[in-house]
Amino acid sequence: MTGDTRLGEAGLLARMLPHLATDPRIEVGPGDDAAVVRFPSPRIVVTTDTLVEGHDFLPATTTPSWIGHKAAVQNLADVAAMGARPLALVVALSAPAETPAPVFEELTIALAGRAEADGAYVVGGDLGTSDRLTVTVTALGSLEDDQAPVLRSGARPGDVLAIGSPQLGRSAAGLALVLSGRIRVQDGQVLGADGTTLAEEGHGDLVAWHDAPEPDLALGWTVGRGARAMMDLSDGLVRDGTRIARASGVLLDLDADALAPDVSQLADLAAELGEDPWAWVLHGGEEHAMLATFAAGSVPAGFRPIGRVLPADGEKAHGVLLDGAPIEGTGFDHFGDQA
Amino acid sequence: MTGDTRLGEAGLLARMLPHLATDPRIEVGPGDDAAVVRFPSPRIVVTTDTLVEGHDFLPATTTPSWIGHKAAVQNLADVAAMGARPLALVVALSAPAETPAPVFEELTIALAGRAEADGAYVVGGDLGTSDRLTVTVTALGSLEDDQAPVLRSGARPGDVLAIGSPQLGRSAAGLALVLSGRIRVQDGQVLGADGTTLAEEGHGDLVAWHDAPEPDLALGWTVGRGARAMMDLSDGLVRDGTRIARASGVLLDLDADALAPDVSQLADLAAELGEDPWAWVLHGGEEHAMLATFAAGSVPAGFRPIGRVLPADGEKAHGVLLDGAPIEGTGFDHFGDQA
Numbered sequence: 001m002t003g004d005t006r007l008g009e010a011g012l013l014a015r016m017l018p019h020l021a022t023d024p025r026i027e028v029g030p031g032d033d034a035a036v037v038r039f040p041s042p043r044i045v046v047t048t049d050t051l052v053e054g055h056d057f058l059p060a061t062t063t064p065s066w067i068g069h070k071a072a073v074q075n076l077a078d079v080a081a082m083g084a085r086p087l088a089l090v091v092a093l094s095a096p097a098e099t100p101a102p103v104f105e106e107l108t109i110a111l112a113g114r115a116e117a118d119g120a121y122v123v124g125g126d127l128g129t130s131d132r133l134t135v136t137v138t139a140l141g142s143l144e145d146d147q148a149p150v151l152r153s154g155a156r157p158g159d160v161l162a163i164g165s166p167q168l169g170r171s172a173a174g175l176a177l178v179l180s181g182r183i184r185v186q187d188g189q190v191l192g193a194d195g196t197t198l199a200e201e202g203h204g205d206l207v208a209w210h211d212a213p214e215p216d217l218a219l220g221w222t223v224g225r226g227a228r229a230m231m232d233l234s235d236g237l238v239r240d241g242t243r244i245a246r247a248s249g250v251l252l253d254l255d256a257d258a259l260a261p262d263v264s265q266l267a268d269l270a271a272e273l274g275e276d277p278w279a280w281v282l283h284g285g286e287e288h289a290m291l292a293t294f295a296a297g298s299v300p301a302g303f304r305p306i307g308r309v310l311p312a313d314g315e316k317a318h319g320v321l322l323d324g325a326p327i328e329g330t331g332f333d334h335f336g337d338q339a
Numbered sequence: 340m341t342g343d344t345r346l347g348e349a350g351l352l353a354r355m356l357p358h359l360a361t362d363p364r365i366e367v368g369p370g371d372d373a374a375v376v377r378f379p380s381p382r383i384v385v386t387t388d389t390l391v392e393g394h395d396f397l398p399a400t401t402t403p404s405w406i407g408h409k410a411a412v413q414n415l416a417d418v419a420a421m422g423a424r425p426l427a428l429v430v431a432l433s434a435p436a437e438t439p440a441p442v443f444e445e446l447t448i449a450l451a452g453r454a455e456a457d458g459a460y461v462v463g464g465d466l467g468t469s470d471r472l473t474v475t476v477t478a479l480g481s482l483e484d485d486q487a488p489v490l491r492s493g494a495r496p497g498d499v500l501a502i503g504s505p506q507l508g509r510s511a512a513g514l515a516l517v518l519s520g521r522i523r524v525q526d527g528q529v530l531g532a533d534g535t536t537l538a539e540e541g542h543g544d545l546v547a548w549h550d551a552p553e554p555d556l557a558l559g560w561t562v563g564r565g566a567r568a569m570m571d572l573s574d575g576l577v578r579d580g581t582r583i584a585r586a587s588g589v590l591l592d593l594d595a596d597a598l599a600p601d602v603s604q605l606a607d608l609a610a611e612l613g614e615d616p617w618a619w620v621l622h623g624g625e626e627h628a629m630l631a632t633f634a635a636g637s638v639p640a641g642f643r644p645i646g647r648v649l650p651a652d653g654e655k656a657h658g659v660l661l662d663g664a665p666i667e668g669t670g671f672d673h674f675g676d677q678a
Contacts, residue, residue, distance in 0.1 A: 007674065009673055012674055027382065031586075032488075032570070033417040033418075033491070033571060034417045034421045034423075034478075036382060037383050039382075042481065043375060043376070044378055044383060046374050046376065046429055046462065046463060046479065047373035048429040048465050050433055050469075052467060052468070052470075055470075082367075082371065082373045090385055090386065091387070092387045094389055094391055094473070097674055123385065125387060126387050126388045129673045129674065130391040130394055130473065131391075131470055134433070134473055138385070138477035140385065140479075152372070230372075232372060334467045335347050
């Protein structure tokens with residue numbers, strides 16, 4: 001890739017900035033000390049999230065495009081989970097000085113493209129060096145004066161727990177495939193580790209879903225605004241459900257029958273890898289689908305019921321049950337022992 | 340530090356979050372998917388910047404507090420340089436899993452404290468693992484409807500170039516001391532490399548200034564609003580001046596007499612290290628002071644004149660001159676050859 005590297009910051013930016021769309025609400029875009037964006041309201045919803053090479057993704061099993069896509073999704077999802085529509089993103093990108101320019105370019109195209117698909121724009125950023133490719137996105141949206149944010153603390157006994165996704169566990173299954181050493185990614189194609197096409201076509205889709213999940217985020221700022229409580233599913237149904245349960249002072253009881261189809265869909269692959277498909281569905285993170293509770297009888301299209309909200313019970317501190325029984329494992333924690 | 344590590348994300352956050360101040364304008368603070376902040380206006384000024392261990396700082400020559408301070412300053416400065424007052428920050432912090440909890444805690448206290456000193460609050464963040472301590476801050480401010488942002492493009496021939504700092508080159512001199520191997524930092528004290536107190540007390544101040552610069556940022560959103568063009572001095576007088584010159588279509592002519600006191604103040608140390616004090620003053624970055632142009636006769640208190648704005652001249656593409664002559668060197672570029 002000689003000739004692409006050492007373009008300097010200005011040269012790299014010249015490769016990246018033309019891929020950013022403009023909008024009349026962006027009064028000052030990239031190129032000055034800061035961006036200036038006119039939001040629909042002064043009540044700003046803001047969140048930030050980082051992807052680090054070797055910790056949050058493995059270069060040999062993803063692509064710059066998928067990294068950019070995922071960096072956008074995980075931040076857009078946090079704004080959506082407040083019931084707000086994202087409008088602007090800023091991106092801090094750090095990478096080794098010898099990183100080829102097309103890596104920056106492809107990542108930028110995918111990140112900005114995924115944001116634009118939901119009506120949001122990359123309005124600024126920062127470019128620097130690091131040992132490992134690191135992408136930190138900050139996403140901003142706004143809420144009108146009459147719009148309360150949808151918090152984690154609003155769940156009430158009697159509510160229905162629902163998820164804005166037709167299939168859970170895909171990201172965890174894709175991660176298991178990545179960690180099994182059976183696959184690699186080349187030119188955006190998921191191949192067997194020996195370079196041949198995968199025997200099971202669906203396995204490639206699972207890896208792609210893990211690397212670049214595609215949840216329906218618009219549920220958050222449309223029908224999700226009717227939720228009592230909402231968050232995006234980033235660290236697994238049990239860990240994230242526990243957050244809603246604790247914030248709301250309730251218990252969540254998952255319905256095994258409602259989750260059984262998700263499990264059976266992944267059962268063959270789990271058996272092949274010697275894994276438990278229930279663990280993928282219960283503890284798998286990085287889906288970024290909307291997890292919400294609604295008043296009974298009010299679950300809107302796009303969400304499906306997966307459990308119910310019960311009164312708090314001091315004996316069951318865990319916060320999330322499955323058909324009334326405690327669940328083993330705790331989901332993902334960057335700084336703790338893993339389930 | 341056994342017992343402090345492996346607290347888990349929740350345990351680390353429990354050490355960090357109590358140090359964040361609250362404010363009525365923060366409707367939702369840390370703990371949900373995103374923060375919600377009520378700004379004075381819907382025209383939001385937003386910027387992001389990253390510090391990476393080993394690239395932007397060396398652990399043996401700084402402290403967690405200074406890293407947090409600098410991460411705040413470099414972002415607050417970008418908002419200030421638009422003529423806006425910062426109100427909210429989000430912080431993405433990545434570090435090795437074995438990082439002692441006090442590192443997170445000290446960094447947070449300093450970062451939040453420095454922000455609060457200028458009226459801004461840490462309202463949210465992200466915590467994850469990485470090989471090297473990495474801090475990405477995003478800072479937000481707002482502009483009222485009748486307030487135009489102060490851009491880099493507004494400089495006009497006849498303007499006075501001015502800097503909101505009594506002394507340039509300190510950060511570069513501090514960096515030279517760091518890179519000389521003559522000093523180390525222990526318990527927040529700058530010592531000689533052999534652990535003894537430094538012979539020259541001022542040298543410690545230079546290292547502290549490099550690690551935790553303390554520019555007068557309020558100049559940006561007070562008297563700086565009267566500037567024709569403004570930016571913060573992050574990559575050196577020549578490189579940043581060139582950005583103003585190019586954006587405005589002008590030349591900047593630095594006045595050697597105005598900068599001579601800055602140079603002479605650092606001359607002894609430069610001689611001792613075999614360096615050129617003029618290079619520190621002309622190319623030294625990370626001062627984060629406000630660099631601005633004002634209409635002749637209108638330089639406000641807090642700024643001092645250091646040059647003038649000339650009409651563009653096709654022959655002198657460089658953009659910045661010193662007493663009418665071209666300047667050698669180009670300042671700092673993460674992805675290019677260094678001056």
